[in-house]
Each structure stands twice: as C-alpha cells, then as structure tokens.
Amino acid sequence: MPDATGLELTAHELRDANAEAVLGTTFYRGRAELQVAPAHVVEVLTTLRGKGYRTLASLHGVDYYPDEPRLGVLYELLDMKQVDRISVKARVSTEDPHIPTATGLFPGAEFPEREVFDMFGVVFDGHPDMRRILMPEDFPGFPQRRDFPIGGEPVLFTYNEENSYGKWQ
C-alpha cells in the first residue's frame, strides 16, 4: 500500500492533470483509496496503470444507501512489481447509473463489470456485452441494492406456506 503521503502525492498529480478528476482521498487501516468522478474514472485508471498499477485485482459494487450518490464502483488496483495496492472509487446515483467501462484498459474487467450491473444496476458504457451474468435475464430489480428486500420470491408451494408443517415464524 502507498502510505498516506504517497496517496496524497498521487492525488495531487492526478489533480494537476485534471482538476475535476479526484474528489477526495481516504487512508484507513493501511488501505489507500482515491475518490474519483465517474466521468473521469478511465482517465485516472490509465494514469495509475502508467504508474505501475497494471493489474485490476478486483472490481466490485457497493450500495451506500441512504447516502447519495448511492452506488459505488470500486477498482482494486495492484502493482505486482512494487507489491502495492490502491483503490479507486467512483460513486454514481441510482437515477443516472452510468460509468465508462474499464474493459479497454483491463480486459479482465468484463465479468466483474457484468456482475456489478447484475447486482447494482450500474451500466458500464462501452462494455462489449452488458448483460446480467449471475441472475436470470428476466429478473426484475437489482438484488444487492440495500433496499432490495431479502426473502423469498413466489414459487410453486408459496400459496400454502402458512399452513405448512414446521412453520414457526
């Protein structure tokens, strides 16, 4: 991990290139994170890739309900030479959940981006195959959002569930 100073230096460098790109930084428990405007995320990732973070270790979505903008897309970048990690976070709202794809930089982002779309409804513009990956294609809603209810969906035996033997709730 870059230390807190290293993170600030990186953020300054990115701000010098584009004043609107970096919105903030967090350094918590040894994890360095850059908050980035969603429109400039590819630009920032390209710069970081040039600085040695050549591997996208993980890409995942987070729902920050009830904070706004609600949805977050996190890129965990890895520098295999320096054994260094940095996270990039871009927040989008549920009204306009669009973010440019990172598949041009990291072809391995294809499946993870589809998963984030599937679970959170974030649309990655320019993705070669923006479909659901884990849920059925006709599934309504985005199940990992915090306001998506947990519990069952109706199946064949739901109608007499209340009378079923062993129903304790």
Next chain:
Amino acid sequence: MALETDYRKREESITYTAQAAGQGETHELLTLNIGPHHPATHGVLRLLATLEGEVVRDIKPIVGYVHTGIEKTAETKSYWKAIPVVERMDYLAYYFNAMAFCGATETLLGVEVPPRAQYLRVIHLELNRIMSHLVWLGTGALDLGAISMFWYCFRERETILDLFEMSSGQRMHTRYFQVGGVFEDIPPGFAAKLTKFLDEMPGRADQYADLLTKNQIVLERLHGICPLDEQTLLSLGVTGPLLRASGNPWDLRKAAPYSSYDHFDFKIPVGTVGDNYDRFRVRHAELYESVKIIRQALEGLPEGPHITPDRKVALPPRHELATSMEALIHHFKLVTEGFRVPPGEAYYPIEGPRGELGCFVRADGSAKPARVHMRDPSFVNLQALAPMVRGNYIADLIATLAMLDPILGGIDR
C-alpha cells in the same frame, strides 16, 4: 448404372488428408451447447461452443446456475454468523473463504491474532490447499480417462477430511476460523496423525507423477495444448497456478505475507510456456511445498492462546461463565448481538488454491456487515478459457477446462 460409376469416381477422389478449413456454405459453423449438467464441466457450467468441424472457433461460458446470493445473505447476519455462509462459496476452499473474511474483519477491528492461531491457520489453509489440489487432480485425470487417479486422490483427501473432523468436528465447511483466531486448539493426537500424513503425502505425490507423467495418453493430451502467454493472463486478471504456469512467480504468500507465511521456508513452483502440462506440473509441485509448510508450522507451533484475549470480539472460555459476571455479560452480548465493527472498508487478499481470493467488507458501525464481496479467482480465471481454447480441438477444451480448475460454487456465489 451411371449412378454407380459416379459413386466409384467420387470414392476414388477422397484423399483422407486433412482439408484446410474454408469458408462459405460448405463449411458451416455448428453451435454446440455443453452443460450445464455435464460431468466434464466440473459443476453447473454451461458452455456455448461454436465449432467448425472439431475445432473450437469461439466459446462463451454461461454461469449463474448455482447463484445463491451468499453475499446478500451475509449482509443480514452478524459478523461471526456470516463466517459459515461465506465458507460455502468456493466449496473446496472453505478455510480460505473464512480466512479472507476474518482477515478483512480483523483489519477493520484492528484485532491482533495470536501467533499460535496464525500457525494453526496456516496448517489448516495448507491442508485445504492439498485437499483442493487433490480433488482437481482426481477429477482432472478423470476427464482424461484415468479413473484410477480419482480413487488415489480421494483416498488422501479422506485423510485430510478426517483431520479436519478431528480439529473442528466437521469434514467440510468447518467454521474453524473465527474473528481473532481459531475456534479451538488442536486436540491431542492431531499432531501425530498429521505427522503420519505428512510423511506419507510426498511419496503419494511421487506415485501420482509416476502414473501420469510417463503415460503417453496424458502427455499427448497435456503437452503444448492450449498455452496462454503471461501478458494475456495478466491483462485478464488471472492469478494463481495458471499465472505461475506461464512463468510469473506471483504468489501472495511470498509477495505480501499474511498469517506468518514469512516464517516458513518454501518455494514457488513456476512453469515455462503455460500449457496444460505446466498447469498440471505447477499444482502437482505445490503439493510438496504445502507439505513442507505444514511440517514447519507444526514443528514451530508457538505456545499461547489460540484466539485473541479481547473479550469484545472472542467468546470467553466456557469455564469462566460459571465464575465471572463479566464473562457472562460478554458471552451474552456476543451471542445475541455480536460485536460492532467501526465504519470503514477493507479488502483482504490471500492466495487461494486457484489464485487471489480477496474479501471486501464494508462496515457501517453496526453488528452486521454492510457489504461482503468475495473476489473469487475462479470467476476471473474463467475469462481466460476462451482465449485458451480458440482454434483448438473440442477434446482439448475438456482437458483445458479440467486444468483451469473452476469451482462453480465460487464463480456463482
């Protein structure tokens, strides 16, 4: 009459040499659906293969058939109750799943894991790695037609599962790792049984190599088949034995040691060209290295507590409940509500049997995680299947899929 002579003429014109693949309506592409219920897909993986004759021109993996929403379920459980749920993701690497989740939670809590617990974790992680590789070797060889390997590998796997049962009570999904340490110290007799296994295992691995590496059929199915170079693998985010087979010695146990891995002396096997044979050889060599690590961890097992003495996180010992009011309160709080984790985010990567297994946990200050995400290596590595098999025979697709070692429970979560 004329028809018959025509036939004879056509028959004579057949040369039996391989024809170059052409284009147009005489060379139609065939779309073949493989799976989801097919023994060679190692789970419920569906593959849409586009074939030209017997050659795979393109392949699309379709996943999601065993998606059970474990990440969503974990959000509704307190941290210590989420451990058994996340263990069920990659069902051959349950200790690794628990380790990644506990590691992320410990990072957020700032809890120190005692050295004895770290060593016990290493012992079980490496036993789990051997177990996972044995299942891979057994089922992989089964796909190549070597059924005897399956019995031999599962015999050794059984010994490991017995060891798991001894230390935790369960053979699979053991819930042995806790936040702050491990559930219990190893019982009497465990060390002796483990030592016996460690003495046996390298000889067994030699036998596997004798059976497979001098077998003409296995060699022809693996040697030079479906190689993929290091740069492509890196751009696809592939890690673990697949990346090491192409010559890149990236292993988180060495690169960024966690849980005292830096205390042990072991090597990282690497391949050269990254074909199926290298993938097989790298995993096979890892069996020996894991045995070495376990032996060192068992011999150097430090004395001390097996779980953190922090009563806010770990349950007090049973005998304290009868004498200490404080312990009773802690016990009650932990069992009913669980512990609260200060708000923050953590990503904890470890080296699983298939590559980088990273757990992302977001805490919002309550006793339940606000987000749990597992970066499962199988999910990412599956993307490398298409570039590997394009332009190769469909029979090699089966061999390559076996050497890729995808676990559908981890892919679909």
